[in-house]
Amino acid sequence: MAADRLTVVGRSVPRLDARDKVTGAARYVSDLVLPGMAHAKLWRSPVAHARIIRVETERAAAAPGVLAVLTVADLPVKRLYYGPAYRDQPILAHEVIRYAGEPVVAVVADNEAHAEAALALVDVRYDELPAATSAEEALAPGAPLIHPKLDRAGHFRDLSGLRPVPGTNICQHFAYERGDLARAFGEADLVLEEVYRYPALSHHALEPHSAVARVDVDGITVWAGTQHPFPVRKDLAEIFDLPLAAVQVVVPLVGGAFGGKCYTKIEPLAAALAAKVRKPVRLALSLEESARTITRHAVTVRLRTAVGRDGTLLARDCQVVLDTGAYADIGPRVATKTGYRAPGPYRIPCLRIDSKCVYTNNVPAGAYRGYGVPQATWAYESQMDVIAERLGIDPLALRRKNLLKRGEEYVAGDTPMDGDMAEGLEQTARAVGWTAPIARGRGRGLACAMKDGGGTHTVSTAVVRINADGSVVLLAGSVEVGQGTRTALAQIVAETLGVPFETVVVAPPDTSITPYDHGTSASRSTTVMGLAVEAAARDAREQLLGLAAKLLDTDASTLAIADGSMTHGDRTLTVAEVISGHYGLVGGEVTGVGSFVPGTWSGTLGGATVFWETGMGAAEIEVDPETGEVKVVKYVSAADVGQAINPRECAAQDEGAAMQAIGPALFESRVSERGQLLNPGLIDYRVPAFTDLPGELGSLLIENADGPGPFGAKGVGEGGTFCAAPAIGNALARAAGVRLTELPMTPERVWRALRAARRVGNP
Amino acid sequence: MREIPMTVVVNGDKHELSVPPHETLIECLRDRLGLLGVKKSCDVQVCGACTVLLDDRPVSACTVLAFEARGKSLRTIEGLARGDELHPVQEAFVEHGALQCGFCTPGMIMATVALLGENPRPTADEVKHYMRGNICRCTGYKRILEAILDASRRMSGGGKGNGGAKGTDGG
Numbered sequence: 065m066a067a068d069r070l071t072v073v074g075r076s077v078p079r080l081d082a083r084d085k086v087t088g089a090a091r092y093v094s095d096l097v098l099p100g101m102a103h104a105k106l107w108r109s110p111v112a113h114a115r116i117i118r119v120e121t122e123r124a125a126a127a128p129g130v131l132a133v134l135t136v137a138d139l140p141v142k143r144l145y146y147g148p149a150y151r152d153q154p155i156l157a158h159e160v161i162r163y164a165g166e167p168v169v170a171v172v173a174d175n176e177a178h179a180e181a182a183l184a185l186v187d188v189r190y191d192e193l194p195a196a197t198s199a200e201e202a203l204a205p206g207a208p209l210i211h212p213k214l215d216r217a218g219h220f221r222d223l224s225g226l227r228p229v230p231g232t233n234i235c236q237h238f239a240y241e242r243g244d245l246a247r248a249f250g251e252a253d254l255v256l257e258e259v260y261r262y263p264a265l266s267h268h269a270l271e272p273h274s275a276v277a278r279v280d281v282d283g284i285t286v287w288a289g290t291q292h293p294f295p296v297r298k299d300l301a302e303i304f305d306l307p308l309a310a311v312q313v314v315v316p317l318v319g320g321a322f323g324g325k326c327y328t329k330i331e332p333l334a335a336a337l338a339a340k341v342r343k344p345v346r347l348a349l350s351l352e353e354s355a356r357t358i359t360r361h362a363v364t365v366r367l368r369t370a371v372g373r374d375g376t377l378l379a380r381d382c383q384v385v386l387d388t389g390a391y392a393d394i395g396p397r398v399a400t401k402t403g404y405r406a407p408g409p410y411r412i413p414c415l416r417i418d419s420k421c422v423y424t425n426n427v428p429a430g431a432y433r434g435y436g437v438p439q440a441t442w443a444y445e446s447q448m449d450v451i452a453e454r455l456g457i458d459p460l461a462l463r464r465k466n467l468l469k470r471g472e473e474y475v476a477g478d479t480p481m482d483g484d485m486a487e488g489l490e491q492t493a494r495a496v497g498w499t500a501p502i503a504r505g506r507g508r509g510l511a512c513a514m515k516d517g518g519g520t521h522t523v524s525t526a527v528v529r530i531n532a533d534g535s536v537v538l539l540a541g542s543v544e545v546g547q548g549t550r551t552a553l554a555q556i557v558a559e560t561l562g563v564p565f566e567t568v569v570v571a572p573p574d575t576s577i578t579p580y581d582h583g584t585s586a587s588r589s590t591t592v593m594g595l596a597v598e599a600a601a602r603d604a605r606e607q608l609l610g611l612a613a614k615l616l617d618t619d620a621s622t623l624a625i626a627d628g629s630m631t632h633g634d635r636t637l638t639v640a641e642v643i644s645g646h647y648g649l650v651g652g653e654v655t656g657v658g659s660f661v662p663g664t665w666s667g668t669l670g671g672a673t674v675f676w677e678t679g680m681g682a683a684e685i686e687v688d689p690e691t692g693e694v695k696v697v698k699y700v701s702a703a704d705v706g707q708a709i710n711p712r713e714c715a716a717q718d719e720g721a722a723m724q725a726i727g728p729a730l731f732e733s734r735v736s737e738r739g740q741l742l743n744p745g746l747i748d749y750r751v752p753a754f755t756d757l758p759g760e761l762g763s764l765l766i767e768n769a770d771g772p773g774p775f776g777a778k779g780v781g782e783g784g785t786f787c788a789a790p791a792i793g794n795a796l797a798r799a800a801g802v803r804l805t806e807l808p809m810t811p812e813r814v815w816r817a818l819r820a821a822r823r824v825g826n827p
Numbered sequence: 828m829r830e831i832p833m834t835v836v837v838n839g840d841k842h843e844l845s846v847p848p849h850e851t852l853i854e855c856l857r858d859r860l861g862l863l864g865v866k867k868s869c870d871v872q873v874c875g876a877c878t879v880l881l882d883d884r885p886v887s888a889c890t891v892l893a894f895e896a897r898g899k900s901l902r903t904i905e906g907l908a909r910g911d912e913l914h915p916v917q918e919a920f921v922e923h924g925a926l927q928c929g930f931c932t933p934g935m936i937m938a939t940v941a942l943l944g945e946n947p948r949p950t951a952d953e954v955k956h957y958m959r960g961n962i963c964r965c966t967g968y969k970r971i972l973e974a975i976l977d978a979s980r981r982m983s984g985g986g987k988g989n990g991g992a993k994g995t996d997g998g
């Protein structure tokens with residue numbers, strides 16, 4: 065459909081949830097109150113690795129208001145371990161404690177204060193074990209083996225081929241090779257090698273992880289702030305040995321997620337506690353506890369690249385190591401994807417990739433917006449500028465020369481490039497004034513990156529219900545984490561059906577009512593769920609037109625729905641009139657069903673990756689030579705969205721992502737010592753604040769309607785996180801002649817680098 | 828523990844309460860009065876999600892004791908709109924798309940109301956500095972800044988909305 069014929073898609077309609085969110089009426093899991101609800105608090109391990117000897121709970125159990133004090137042995141479950149890749153994580157620590165902060169004992173009481181007070185009366189005796197608190201330590205010979213045995217979860221097709229290395233702490237080893245690497249390195253005019261480090265990060269979504277569980281004769285109901293209601297349902301069904309139908313996961317609005325609420329987290333514990341005390345139980349973590357639940361992987365990338373004199377990339381060797389913490393969570397997939405994406409969006413004939421996911425005695429690491437791309441990009445986009453500098457080539461020209469063109473394959477058999485990155489980068493560079501004169505102490509830098517978007521082999525289904533009054537309900541499992549998915553999906557429904565946007569309501573995900581969806585991750589909802597929603601709306605439209613054709617005594621093919629009405633000759637029927645005309649005046653509805661099933665779908669692009677999510681970024685920075693402080697004067701991010709369903713919300717996603725990524729570029733990181741997290745909360749852990757907003761922050765949307773999603777859409781939301789760190793690092797190098805290889809680029813690190821450079825310059 | 832009797836006006840309604848001395852204002856507002864628009868996040872007065880106005884001054888309800896509001900007037904996000912009519916700051920947040928997950932939004936809006944009460948026509952830099960105590964993880968602040976500057980124009984330049992021309996919160 066041509067963009068100029070669209071009436072709802074492509075418009076920046078107000079978000080469906082905006083009014084509730086500005087009036088305080090919006091409700092999140094942490095706001096849920098059930099009659100008779102009890103509250104749980106957790107006793108967490110103070111040590112990183114230990115064998116539990118004994119747990120004394122009697123004194124805590126006798127404390128005021130306490131209903132139960134539970135160790136792992138007391139949980140009424142059929143299976144203790146869960147996890148999306150390996151079943152390696154116990155609901156509460158079982159025999160062994162594997163990280164500082166791991167929950168060991170749960171206290172359930174009539175209110176939070178009583179539960180909290182009783183925690184002090186819990187006595188846990190343990191023997192400390194040697195701990196490996198970095199990937200380096202965990203890979204060293206003689207390192208403590210954190211999981212001697214691994215049990216594959218078998219939940220996801222792409223994880224069936226996991227390759228752990230027995231007898232080590234490596235829980236996934238991804239390797240890929242093509243071309244004659246030795247020869248390419250031997251013949252290259254320039255070979256560069258560097259190690260780049262990206263720190264562990266806390267998600268710090270403002271709403272901490274929360275779940276409320278109720279167990280009754282019908283089964284389990286859990287209200288949870290999760291990005292993956294259906295995989296959580298599956299875990300709960302296995303843990304309690306119940307059919308899927310007896311487990312209901314309901315997701316109201318979620319107060320931010322960024323990957324930290326992917327897959328199962330605290331839901332099994334909340335359900336087990338509710339089953340034990342026979343009351344609804346609320347388990348609402350603090351923000352500091354959320355930081356002890358999941359993190360972003362600290363990643364080390366050793367990058368060796370062979371280049372021709374003209375700047376042509378000849379070969380690249382990527383050695384990637386991820387610290388996945390004490391439990392794998394989805395780390396093995398993050399490791400595979402980080403490795404897969406580590407060479408960058410370039411044409412490189414010879415490649416060797418080796419990516420290792422390593423268990424340590426740190427807080428588990430899992431999904432985080434960008435899924436390894438920001439870590440990989442920090443390495444390869446920093447190195448691209450070093451190449452440009454060494455060869456005396458403009459960084460933009462060097463990238464243009466090597467970037468994959470539309471239709472070129474990244475890896476044989478995968479979806480060819482579906483966009484024009486060089487053009488996007490050119491636009492981004494223009495927007496930051498790439499060639500304009502620049503003041504002393506300032507510099508501009510560029511970066512670009514891509515990730516396979518949409519998720520790997522993921523299914524979505526949707527139902528569109530047209531009610532007798534013409535109003536429409538969309539049942540779709542995509543979770544509203546703030547990205548505006550309800551609004552975008554409602555726009556797709558309204559556009560496809562030909563009804564006013566205001567008539568569409570999107571119900572919150574409820575696994576007992578909403579049809580199956582894999583989850584809200586990988587920038588997949590607009591594209592993958594969007595296709596299911598579009599198919600459901602088409603199905604409903606065709607049924608409606610069939611009914612209208614009978615009433616209007618014509619052929620359905622002559623009819624169309626516009627603004628909620630169907631016209632034939634001088635007769636016009638509204639949607640409501642068609643439904644009541646067909647069913648009589650008693651009611652009735654039209655129900656459309658749609659799905660997206662990979663493999664059976666044949667888009668014009670075909671292949672494995674649904675689409676390539678690309679991100680381009682350009683920064684202008686100012687560095688203070690006295691303090692080493694780097695200030696971002698201007699930042700421009702660009703996203704190829706195919707067709708923006710809601711342009712304002714697309715740009716808002718991209719800007720928000722870019723701003724989030726400025727954090728680890730300049731000041732944000734988790735600081736740990738021997739496995740002890742020293743900055744769990746927002747006092748010590750610095751996230752971007754209002755005052756960090758660059759003087760100018762812009763987002764360019766590239767729209768060529770060339771995506772596989774509805775109306776040519778591609779996913780957005782992660783791409784903005786890819787480029788900020790290397791763009792700022794490259795700008796710093798051009799401004800001050802110093803290059804950092806470890807993030808964040810704090811004033812102290814920059815100052816030290818400046819001082820070292822001055823020493824070299826003036827011996 | 829001896830409870831403290833107190834009278835407090837919340838969003839224009841007078842409440843006679845009896846609170847334990849250690850009860851925080853956020854507990855009082857959320858658990859006692861059911862004002863769930865007051866959001867609990869960092870617990871340490873850094874994020875601003877629980878910002879409410881105590882006699883028109885912004886405070887973090889997580890680190891103020893309930894009895895400190897004795898004899899005072901409180902305003903939360905629930906008390907901002909007049910029926911269906913949104914406050915100009917709320918309107919500006921909707922129109923500029925200055926929210927995503929919405930968890931910081933009530934605190935962000937209350938801090939804005941306080942800012943515009945003190946300084947009806949702030950510059951962009953003044954907004955950034957005043958709002959530094961309100962963290963948003965989603966939007967990147969740009970649209971919030973635009974919404975605040977627009978609300979300021981509307982409230983002091985006779986724009987639409989119920990905030991009046993004096994740059995106060997209309998309360």
